[in-house]
Structures are given as structure tokens and as C-alpha cells.
Amino acid sequence: MDNIKILWADDEIDLLKPQLLFLQNKGYDVITVTNGYDALEECQDNNDIDVVFLDESMPGITGLETLGKIKDSYPHLPVVMITKNEAENVMEEALGSQIADYLIKPVNPNQILLTLKKIIDNKRLIREKTSSDYQQEFRQILMELDSGLDYTEWVDVYRKIINWEIKIDDSQSTQMGDILAMQKSTANTAFSKFIVKNYPSWVKNNDGPVMSHNLMRNKIFTRLDPEVPTLLILLDNMRYDQWKVIEPMISELYRVEEEDFFYSILPTSTQYSRNAIFSGMMPADIERHYKEWWKNDNEEGGKNLHEQDLLGEQIRRLLRKEIRFDYVKVTNSYHAKQMQDNILNYLNNDFTAIVYNFIDTVSHARTEMEVLKELAGDEKAYRSLTRSWFENSPLWAALQRAAEREVQLVVTTDHGTIRVNTPSKVVGDRETTTNLRYKVGKNLQYDKRDVLEVRNPEKAGLPRPNVSSTFIFAKEDKFFLYPNNYNYYHNYYKDTFQHGGISLEEMICPVVFLRKK
Structure with missing residues (x-):
């Protein structure tokens, strides 16, 4: 039991010595604080806290306010609200903020023990159920990897692996996480062989999946609605798992009609894949038809300076009619603020493409900056950083404003990272x-x-x-x-x-x- 750590926040903590002594004798490790600010600081400094006991009526920042801030930063950390009364509005607000349980003062030690066992056992049961379900799926995925998958089936396998990765993150099952990481590595070995065997034919015979150069033609332009403006948000470097951690926020305001996929061309880099998306051409064809807009790797100058021009050419070539469109590239905080301020103006267009460079910036900066290596030390932390950024970004603020109008939203990327x-x-x-x-x-x-x-x-x-x-x-x-x-x-x-x-x-x-x- 000595690995269970409790944070207890109460401005009258000295009056709780009997309860604290009871818990310590039962083998629990208890950290005590007297206000909400210190509680938040302890949560930040101790990433191994298992449960928080929170007094509802503390001076300064109240228990309910503290609860909201804890849930914003640590949504899966169980919080038990302790209150002097069962006032309906207080309990409704606490329950709406997803508390794990609540207790009425004076707190009986046996009630505390019962609550702890329920919470800790619940986490254990979730972890065990997740592990058991994944073990069954593990065998299924192994069989699929040996069965000669086509490009659609590879998408299904990848989707399963990522969904399990996120579930195992939530259940905090480290052992299962290690097994899944090995399975993803095995899948990537088989996937690489699949690409080596099939990619040349996809390019030559156009007999493969939708790829960067025909994404707009095959999936996006076909869904333009003359009655409703379309916003295309292209988040540079966004992987499927990063989409899955921001999806719950976006789904508060937007209904997912279809979650589809395409394959990035090789090289999976901005210069090649994103130019291919906006031109509707493979890079060799861009160079052939628009030589002044293409630069090879060994040539000086920006490699993605003509995406707007290429998009305009593709619209004219494929749609064969005039539509109102705009192209917005966000590469710094000034551009982001401009985009946020102008979002409702973009909805006067038929189609607006917004390229947002944040994720690409983070992945490159992570290589250069020690602090980001700490913040995004592994896949789970990288996802968490993505979610935190998005939640506080001008992009999310802009999408919230756009949701005031009728709008079709398309969220995609140009390639991912490994x-x-x-x-x-x-x-x-x-x-x-x-x-x-x-x-x-x-x-x-x-x-x-x-x-x-x-x-x-x-x-x-x-x-x-x-x-x-x-x-x-x-x-x-x-x-x-x-x-x-x-x-x-x-x-x-x-x-x-x-x-x-x-x-x-x-x-x-x-x-x-x-x-x-």
C-alpha cells in the first residue's frame, strides 16, 4: 500500500490529525497543504499523486476553483470533494466537474478508507481490463501483420495500434505500453517492406491509395458545398495520434462526419508532400510545369513559397469555375493572431486553406532545446504537449468563433513524424x-x-x-x-x-x- 500517495488540501488541516494518522498507519503516504494554490503546486511537482482530497470551502481559491484547474491539467487524477454541507448547487457543480467521490464533514476514517479502496481498485480494474483486452487484440494484430495486408488494411491496423496506445496511456499500464511499443516496431518493419514492394507501382500506374498529389481532387474538392463555406486546416506534421488527442475538444462544437486517411508521398517532408497537396501534382510534374515555383534540396531559397499560387492553379484546372478562395499560412504568433481576428471574414469565401506550422516547429525545436526534450520525452508526452498547445492556441479560439456560423471543417496534415x-x-x-x-x-x-x-x-x-x-x-x-x-x-x-x-x-x-x- 506504501505506493499510494494522497494529497489532502484543507485550510483546517490541523484538525484532521486523527484521520491523517489513521491513513499513515494503513500505509498511505499523505501530503498536506492548506490552500488551493499549494495544492496545484504539489500536483505539478509530484507526478505520482494517486488521489486528491479537496476541501470545498478554503479561503483564497475555493475548492471548486481548484478542482477545475486540477481537471484542466490532470483530467485523469481522481479528486474527492470534502464539504460541510450537501448544498445542491455545490454538489451539482462538483459532480459536473467529474469528481471521483464526495465526503461530508466531519469525515469518518472508515469512510475515507472505503473511498480510497473504491478509487484505487477502480484504477486497477480499468488497468487490468485494458491489459486483458489488448492481449486479445495483440494476437489478432499479429495474425493480420502476417496475412499480406493491402493499403486499406494497413490503415485499419495503424488505427487499432494508436487507439490502444491512447487507451494504455489512460490506464497507466507501463508493461502493456512496452509490449505495444514492440508490436508497433514489428508493424513498421512489415509496413516498410510493403511500401518498398508497392510504392513504385502506385506512382507509375496510379493504382494505390489516395496520396498527397490527389488528395484535393479525390477527397476535398468533391465535398465542397456551394451553400456552406469550407475551412481546410492543415496542421503540419500532425500524426493520427495527435489528431485523436485534440478530437475530443473539437467534437464539443463540431460533429465528425467521416474520419478518412491518405498516404503521404515520399519524401514525407514539407517541401515535397505539401507542395504536392496544393499543386495536385507529383514534385517532378511541378518542376516541369511551374519551374519558377520549384526549388530542389540543393538550391538556395524557401521551398514552400508558392503554395497559394499552386492551389489557385489546381482550383482553376480541376473545378473549371471561379470560386472565392483564400490561403493563410501561420508560422509565428503574429500570423496566428491575424488568423484568429479574421476567421469570420474567411467564412465569406467558398474555400479557405489554413496551414498551421506549430507541430512542425515543436518537433524541430525538440531536437534543439533541452527543455522541450523534457516536455516531449516520449510518445505520450508528445501527445500531451500537442493537446496543451491546441487547448490554448489561437487556432482553437478561431475554430470556436467559426462554430458560430454554418461551416464545413476539414482537418488534415501533410505528413507525420517518427x-x-x-x-x-x-x-x-x-x-x-x-x-x-x-x-x-x-x-x-x-x-x-x-x-x-x-x-x-x-x-x-x-x-x-x-x-x-x-x-x-x-x-x-x-x-x-x-x-x-x-x-x-x-x-x-x-x-x-x-x-x-x-x-x-x-x-x-x-x-x-x-x-x-
């Missing part, structure tokens, strides 16, 4: 690109087992910067390192979130259609 762990040596000349998950260059030397190699870029729909240019794409959780300073860069980049290569997380992208409730 947390890299396994280094793979590459040798190249000075012209070779620096990306950790793909390389393009001449005379590249690499381990062929670690990559999909494309010696003829045109076959992958890619430009050829030089006559002898080769593209290589990292499989699974590999990341490319040069022999120089190998150990330093290995430690620097290991466990960071990267993109450009082949993985379920990078290639299988959500596109979700919603309507205002």
Missing part, C-alpha cells in the same frame, strides 16, 4: 542533403537493408537535381548519420521526432470531415 532510435551510416559528397530520414545526392554509400533506394527519381515522381542523383528513404526508426562525429550526432538525434522516410506514423495521414453542431 521517433528515431537506430542510426544508419551514409557517405555522400557536399551536395548531399542534410535530412535525417531521406537523402538525395550523387555516389551515395549506404546499407541497402536500411533504405528504399530510388536510382531513377522520375519513377518516384521526383525531380532529378543531377544526372546521377539517387534518393534513399530510411525505413522503420532509422536515421542517417555521416561517419564524421558519429557518436556525438548519434546521441544528439537519438529519440528525436523526424520525418522524410517510411513509417506508419509518417505516411498514413488523417483527413477528417466535420460540420458545425
